[in-house]
Amino acid sequence: MSLKVIAIISVLVILVIEQSVSGFTLDPARSGRKCKCLKETRSFISPDQYEKVEIFAPASNCPKAEILITLKTGGMVCLDIDAKWVKRLIEALIAKKDKVKSQKTTKASIKKN
Template sequence: MKIQVIFLLLGTIVICLATHGFCIGPITNSRCKCVKVISSFIHPRRYQQISIFHQGSYCRKVEIVITLKHGKKVCVNPEARWVNRVVSFLNKRAERSNEVIPEESSTQ
């Protein structure tokens, strides 16, 4: 009878852990992505991609991850001056590409 109780407890624990895992989602989305951030300048020629993760329910801070051309991912300090300049440049560039140029109406 002791073996049956042990198996019952183990089964209950496994089910509870599995259910809890489904509720919080994949482990990559359930916590901050950056453990360590750097503030040193990285030249834009080395960038392959910039990802900005806004604060949410699982991470209470803004995170900026730069993927370098050779594949390495680097977390940068979003409060660093050079990072703010790069982000504002990208925002301005995105705004310019989204602007709609009004067409001139022709009267005949």
């Protein structure tokens, strides 16, 4: 086998492993797909690895809710919304958002007085 063939096979193997370990994502603008996630993972991902968490509600361009985590390493992972740990993550994010809203409302009330 030539070096070029070995390199191509190696890249393909790495891509297959990456896809099986984490949810595979595509930018819908470039791919023509409507949803961002092609595959979701149920595997736990430590919050220490999160750079950003995005939740996309069902819409006309994608009929299902999607959760996309951008990792500190730069990778992107789609989460299975039915996984127990993902449901707890969503609850924690909502509670955090409600707490921030409550603090802003309290600060606004104090400033008015």
